[in-house]
Amino acid sequence: DGCEELFEIGQKSKLKVFVGLELNTDKGQYLCFFQKPELAPDPVQMWGSNREKPWSAAEALPKVKAMGAAIIAARPYDRDFATVAGDFILTLNVLSGIEGYNAKVRSAANDMAVEAAESLRLPCAGGSDARDSLDEVGLGATLFKRPVNTQKDLVEAILAGEFWSVAVGEIPRL
Numbered sequence: 387d388g389c390e391e392l393f394e395i396g397q398k399s400k401l402k403v404f405v406g407l408e409l410n411t412d413k414g415q416y417l418c419f420f421q422k423p424e425l426a427p428d429p430v431q432m433w434g435s436n437r438e439k440p441w442s443a444a445e446a447l448p449k450v451k452a453m454g455a456a457i458i459a460a461r462p463y464d465r466d467f468a469t470v471a472g473d474f475i476l477t478l479n480v481l482s483g484i485e486g487y488n489a490k491v492r493s494a495a496n497d498m499a500v501e502a503a504e505s506l507r508l509p510c511a512g513g514s515d516a517r518d519s520l521d522e523v524g525l526g527a528t529l530f531k532r533p534v535n536t537q538k539d540l541v542e543a544i545l546a547g548e549f550w551s552v553a554v555g556e557i558p559r560l
């Protein structure tokens with residue numbers, strides 16, 4: 387929801403705006419990016435509500451991939467997340483990458499994600515998972531081989547595996 391408004395903000399701002407879907411499943415969380423996200427169907431319309439039980443990763447991920455999405459496994463070994471993907475990601479052939487650095491995730495979980503990416507010969511993305519404060523923005527990031535100026539550029543770069551994770555800092559744990 388809100389793709390059009392977000393893209394309008396991006397056109398009027400120096401900040402580049404990209405839209406993705408955070409797909410929460412029974413086997414982890416996945417970041418899905420479409421060239422035209424405003425045309426992607428609403429997951430609730432496809433699989434029903436996920437309030438009672440998470441969507442099935444085995445069912446959802448191949449369908450999302452068939453729609454042209456670039457898919458990145460997010461925080462796959464983060465035990466603080468409700469439905470950990472863990473080694474399930476090693477069985478998937480739909481991934482374009484794995485989040486190898488997340489500033490909010492324990493270093494051991496990030497290390498395991500990097501090992502999984504190496505095993506699958508996939509690149510690692512990075513992210514700050516900033517939600518609580520602007521100070522968190524940019525502590526983890528994804529570096530692209532070429533400039534990414536449009537949603538189409540973003541999806542093409544992810545599908546081509548032309549990106550790396552960048553760790554700038556960690557969010558302090560209490």
